[in-house]
Amino acid sequence: MREYPSDRVDVRSDTVTQPTTAMRKVMEVAVVGDDVLGDDPSVIELQNRLAKMFGKEAALFVASGTMANAIALRTHTVPGDEIICDKTAHIYKYEGGGYAALCGASISLVEGNRGLMTADQVKKAIRKAEGSGSHYPDGTLVCVENTSNLGGGACYTQEALDEIAAVAKANGCATHIDGARIFNASVATGVDVARMCRDYDSVSICLSKGLGAPVGSVLVGSRDFIAKAHRWRKMFGGGWRQAGVLAVAGLYALDHHIDRLAEDHIRAKKVAESINSMDNFSVDLEAVQSNLVYVNCKIPAAEVVASLAKHGIDMFDLPYNRVRVAIHLHITDDDVDRIISAFAAQ
Numbered sequence: 001m002r003e004y005p006s007d008r009v010d011v012r013s014d015t016v017t018q019p020t021t022a023m024r025k026v027m028e029v030a031v032v033g034d035d036v037l038g039d040d041p042s043v044i045e046l047q048n049r050l051a052k053m054f055g056k057e058a059a060l061f062v063a064s065g066t067m068a069n070a071i072a073l074r075t076h077t078v079p080g081d082e083i084i085c086d087k088t089a090h091i092y093k094y095e096g097g098g099y100a101a102l103c104g105a106s107i108s109l110v111e112g113n114r115g116l117m118t119a120d121q122v123k124k125a126i127r128k129a130e131g132s133g134s135h136y137p138d139g140t141l142v143c144v145e146n147t148s149n150l151g152g153g154a155c156y157t158q159e160a161l162d163e164i165a166a167v168a169k170a171n172g173c174a175t176h177i178d179g180a181r182i183f184n185a186s187v188a189t190g191v192d193v194a195r196m197c198r199d200y201d202s203v204s205i206c207l208s209k210g211l212g213a214p215v216g217s218v219l220v221g222s223r224d225f226i227a228k229a230h231r232w233r234k235m236f237g238g239g240w241r242q243a244g245v246l247a248v249a250g251l252y253a254l255d256h257h258i259d260r261l262a263e264d265h266i267r268a269k270k271v272a273e274s275i276n277s278m279d280n281f282s283v284d285l286e287a288v289q290s291n292l293v294y295v296n297c298k299i300p301a302a303e304v305v306a307s308l309a310k311h312g313i314d315m316f317d318l319p320y321n322r323v324r325v326a327i328h329l330h331i332t333d334d335d336v337d338r339i340i341s342a343f344a345a346q
């Protein structure tokens with residue numbers, strides 16, 4: 001599927017996807033209401049659908065993945081609490097320090113592998129105020145990211161997810177999954193999302209990444225959790241009105257864009273293996289389990305980005321002299337060949 005308004009191959013992120021013609025058609029005729037008043041039928045349908053898919057009682061449609069995570073963290077914690085996550089977690093690195101500014105929480109970082117923590121590491125990272133003579137903050141929330149973005153798109157095994165949830169519960173912590181790319185994880189591992197998230201209290205799900213909706217994320221959890229989250233969404237200014245126009249795009253994506261993620265994963269693997277065989281680049285092939293390919297450059301990454309741009313390929317250069325290729329629904333087999341040839345020309 002190309003349907004992209006230019007012939008450039010934009011692999012900066014899977015967030016650059018544009019609504020397809022078919023998706024725009026359903027948006028045009030969306031039945032809407034006022035979601036702040038709770039009567040937008042399309043939003044209600046999206047929320048009910050995702051709550052059911054994830055085996056949770058309720059859901060809340062919000063503007064972004066960052067907002068879904070911020071609301072989740074704020075709902076789970078009180079100021080002075082501590083959140084346990086991997087050192088590469090999006091909530092820690094790329095959400096503007098929201099955990100500190102909005103929650104008043106600190107973070108206990110885990111040295112995971114490819115962004116994936118073990119239950120043992122999580123256990124060691126949980127600190128409790130009680131028994132510490134008030135020296136420690138209160139570790140009350142464990143947050144995992146699946147797939148792990150900075151981990152190269154790596155996925156947790158179900159066993160690891162279950163063990164982490166068990167350790168968290170045993171130590172009085174709530175559990176949250178940053179599932180910005182949870183459907184990529186589900187397609188890559190073959191594990192249904194309800195099973196995957198069974199032991200977790202909340203999950204944030206992005207519709208606007210691999211799934212290709214223009215805007216929106218959904219937070220799922222218990223009825224009580226979502227009722228509290230609803231209040232935080234209001235306080236964060238996230239109450240929205242005729243949001244059904246966006247919700248129907250999400251519903252369309254759930255119907256049409258989940259299974260096809262497997263194609264993105266095959267293309268990502270091809271890109272990764274081809275680039276890894278080139279002298280100037282290397283890729284951690286074991287991390288490439290979904291749609292992301294982080295490329296280590298032996299020449300300056302900024303020069304690679306500038307040169308690839310001349311071949312019509314758009315990417316960002318990243319810390320540690322890396323670039324990332326994010327495969328998504330507009331990237332075709334021809335585009336994959338263009339990407340590989342452009343790297344080969346470096």
Ligand SMILES: Cc1ncc(COP(=O)(O)O)c(C=O)c1O
Pocket residue numbers: 015063064065066067069090091145148149178180181206208217
């Ligand atoms: C793992 C992860 N979580 C959350 C987000 C935030 O999503 P948004 O850009 O919609 O705020 C991203 C964005 O790339 C992400 O990669």
